[in-house]
Amino acid sequence: RGAVDWQIDDQWKTGFSANYSSVKITSAPGANNGIMNVVYSAPAEYNLKGTPNHAPGDPTSQILFRATNFNNPYWWADNDEFLQHTNRVFGNAYVEYRPKINWSDAYNLVFREQAGLDVYTTNNTTQAELGSAYNTDGEVENYGVEKNMFNNLFTANFTAKLGGEKQWDFGFLLGSEFNHEYRRNWDYDASGLAFYGQPTIGNASTMNSWSEYKSQERTVGFFGQASLTWSDQLFLTVTGRNDMVSTMPRGNRSFFYPSVSLGWIFTELPALKGNHILSYGKLRTSFAQVGQAGIYYNNYLYVPTYGSGMYTSTPISYPMGGATSYTPYYVKFDPNLKPQNTSNWEAGADLNFFDNRIKIEYTVSYQDVKDQIFDVPTAGSTGYQYLRTNAGRMTTWSHELSLNASVFQNKNFNLDLGVNFTKIKNQVKELADGVESIMLGGFVEPQIRAMAGYTYPNIYGYAFKRTDDGQLLLVNGLPQKTANSVNLGECTPDFNMGFNLRANYKNLSLTATVDWQKGGAMYNGTLLTMNYFGVTKESLPYHEGTMVAEGIDAATGKKNTVEVSKQVYYKAYNNVTEAGIYDTSFWKLRDVTLGYKLPKFGGVDISIYAFARNVLLWSKMPNLDPESSQGNGNMGGYFERFSVPNTSSFGGGFKLTF
Numbered sequence: 333r334g335a336v337d338w339q340i341d342d343q344w345k346t347g348f349s350a351n352y353s354s355v356k357i358t359s360a361p362g363a364n365n366g367i368m369n370v371v372y373s374a375p376a377e378y379n380l381k382g383t384p385n386h387a388p389g390d391p392t393s394q395i396l397f398r399a400t401n402f403n404n405p406y407w408w409a410d411n412d413e414f415l416q417h418t419n420r421v422f423g424n425a426y427v428e429y430r431p432k433i434n435w436s437d438a439y440n441l442v443f444r445e446q447a448g449l450d451v452y453t454t455n456n457t458t459q460a461e462l463g464s465a466y467n468t469d470g471e472v473e474n475y476g477v478e479k480n481m482f483n484n485l486f487t488a489n490f491t492a493k494l495g496g497e498k499q500w501d502f503g504f505l506l507g508s509e510f511n512h513e514y515r516r517n518w519d520y521d522a523s524g525l526a527f528y529g530q531p532t533i534g535n536a537s538t539m540n541s542w543s544e545y546k547s548q549e550r551t552v553g554f555f556g557q558a559s560l561t562w563s564d565q566l567f568l569t570v571t572g573r574n575d576m577v578s579t580m581p582r583g584n585r586s587f588f589y590p591s592v593s594l595g596w597i598f599t600e601l602p603a604l605k606g607n608h609i610l611s612y613g614k615l616r617t618s619f620a621q622v623g624q625a626g627i628y629y630n631n632y633l634y635v636p637t638y639g640s641g642m643y644t645s646t647p648i649s650y651p652m653g654g655a656t657s658y659t660p661y662y663v664k665f666d667p668n669l670k671p672q673n674t675s676n677w678e679a680g681a682d683l684n685f686f687d688n689r690i691k692i693e694y695t696v697s698y699q700d701v702k703d704q705i706f707d708v709p710t711a712g713s714t715g716y717q718y719l720r721t722n723a724g725r726m727t728t729w730s731h732e733l734s735l736n737a738s739v740f741q742n743k744n745f746n747l748d749l750g751v752n753f754t755k756i757k758n759q760v761k762e763l764a765d766g767v768e769s770i771m772l773g774g775f776v777e778p779q780i781r782a783m784a785g786y787t788y789p790n791i792y793g794y795a796f797k798r799t800d801d802g803q804l805l806l807v808n809g810l811p812q813k814t815a816n817s818v819n820l821g822e823c824t825p826d827f828n829m830g831f832n833l834r835a836n837y838k839n840l841s842l843t844a845t846v847d848w849q850k851g852g853a854m855y856n857g858t859l860l861t862m863n864y865f866g867v868t869k870e871s872l873p874y875h876e877g878t879m880v881a882e883g884i885d886a887a888t889g890k891k892n893t894v895e896v897s898k899q900v901y902y903k904a905y906n907n908v909t910e911a912g913i914y915d916t917s918f919w920k921l922r923d924v925t926l927g928y929k930l931p932k933f934g935g936v937d938i939s940i941y942a943f944a945r946n947v948l949l950w951s952k953m954p955n956l957d958p959e960s961s962q963g964n965g966n967m968g969g970y971f972e973r974f975s976v977p978n979t980s981s982f983g984g985g986f987k988l989t990f
Contacts, residue, residue, distance in 0.1 A: 424483075425446070481511065575623060611688045879896065
């Protein structure tokens with residue numbers, strides 16, 4: 333990367349910057365393609381590493397403790413690949429002009445023109461060798477995106493100091509912005525590899541699907557800002573912006589959104605100035621609207637691809653026998669689609685005490701999001717599966733509080749502590765008429781959904797059948813699941829807190845961060861599977877013997893008396909999604925860093941440090957980290973199934989300051 337700034341004279345200035353990056357990532361898969369299922373579901377005494385991962389002389393025949401519905405992780409590492417490679421170039425150039433005008437130094441006018449490019453290409457490859465789970469014939473998918481983004485920004489900024497003793501500061505800015513994005517996407521998927529050892533599309537016999545398309549988007553915006561400051565204590569700012577976008581239907585491409593904010597540093601009043609108890613005090617409030625466009629297309633035809641939805645086989649698929657046809661795209665676009673609009677009201681206070689040794693900041697905000705854009709499920713008889721339309725309204729209340737204190741300060745020892753508190757409540761007020769909930773991610777079951785009348789998001793899945801007073805309803809001594817998916821848990825935590833420590837003793841320094849999350853829920857398919865197979869500590873009491881489960885017999889309506897095998901009962905219990913819903917409360921030592929500053933050497937400051945991250949965890953959810961990731965999207969972090977667990981990391985280094 334590099335940058336150049338050149339002051340041509342007292343009126344003109346110019347410069348440019350350029351950056352290049354190449355990132356290659358090889359990652360392990362999760363969910364139904366995950367490799368952790370085999371590790372977690374095997375007994376502790378099974379030597380997965382010491383057992384050959386394939387039959388002698390046949391690398392396409394995997395060896396596993398259980399059925400080969402999942403890949404042996406060692407076989408996967410030797411044969412399969414999830415690869416992402418991105419090359420990116422971005423930069424900008426600018427010219428700035430400050431005209432000489434016959435006025436005093438109290439006035440200033442600056443024109444700035446800036447243009448930039450951001451160009452990147454991402455190539456992804458998913459390869460499954462002959463013998464892979466889900467497709468024993470082998471499969472290769474090459475897909476990616478190429479993006480070229482051009483941005484042009486022009487601004488004219490005027491500032492002035494007005495009034496007696498220049499008590500008033502005035503600023504006015506006008507500008508325009510032009511963004512143009514060109515995108516090319518491609519996806520080629522083929523299966524049926526002719527022979528082992530060459531997992532490429534050229535070695536495949538059947539082209540399953542192929543697509544390549546180009547698209548362009550353009551946004552033109554005009555904006556302005558006016559600011560007024562009185563005596564360095566009262567601050568007023570008003571903004572407005574109008575965008576015109578190409579991605580919305582004609583008639584709804586232009587939208588305006590304003591904002592206004594007011595701040596008052598009341599400790600600048602003569603009666604409070606110089607107060608050592610209340611050193612600084614500011615009150616602030618604001619209102620802002622933000623418009624957000626969606627993606628609209630004229631309805632078009634495409635070549636569909638149908639499958640069974642099963643991950644072990646596809647008994648019926650389309651195209652059939654190489655015959656294809658065009659059908660209407662499964663999403664219908666509302667010709668009256670309009671941009672989403674978010675209104676935000678905010679108020680807060682910043683207070684410093686005892687010569688700024690204690691600092692408190694508090695912010696409360698309320699957001700009202702209207703005309704949310706969703707793909708709303710529709711009846712198949714319409715010829716479409718979804719309608720993209722304005723289908724939702726959501727509100728958000730948030731509270732943020734931070735406290736930072738210099739607990740101890742002297743020549744040799746400093747101790748600073750910080751605490752921050754965040755509470756967010758998202759509520760789905762309404763969805764489209766007749767729509768109870770909208771899927772955000774997951775499987776056929778369970779799913780993460782936005783559900784009208786509930787906090788956002790929540791988990792949808794099969795629950796235990798229960799009596800009105802909450803007791804399990806049993807059939808032949810075994811638990812049963814509901815016929816339909818129901819709301820199993822609201823994902824948003826009650827609150828989050830962070831604790832920060834910074835201590836210095838002479839040349840030695842210590843910093844640490846601890847996080848606390850209270851409440852919330854997530855679906856953990858890994859733990860559900862481990863319990864089902866009986867390989868967790870919690871399952872030990874169910875490995876042998878019989879039991880009479882607590883609950884009500886569905887046939888008699890009386891207390892259950894049927895004796896069943898513990899293993900059979902525990903498998904039936906963990907075959908219900910509700911058993912995989914966990915409280916996500918946790919305490920985590922996020923990171924700790926220890927540093928030491930060495931004596932100066934030849935005018936150079938030298939310091940060494942060592943760090944550890946994610947080293948300690950206490951959570952209500954057993955065995956696994958509640959922050960386990962499912963991959964891109966991750967349904968907001970509330971859905972886990974066979975993902976690679978979070979890792980602890982340790983390291984160190986040194987710094988040289990000249």
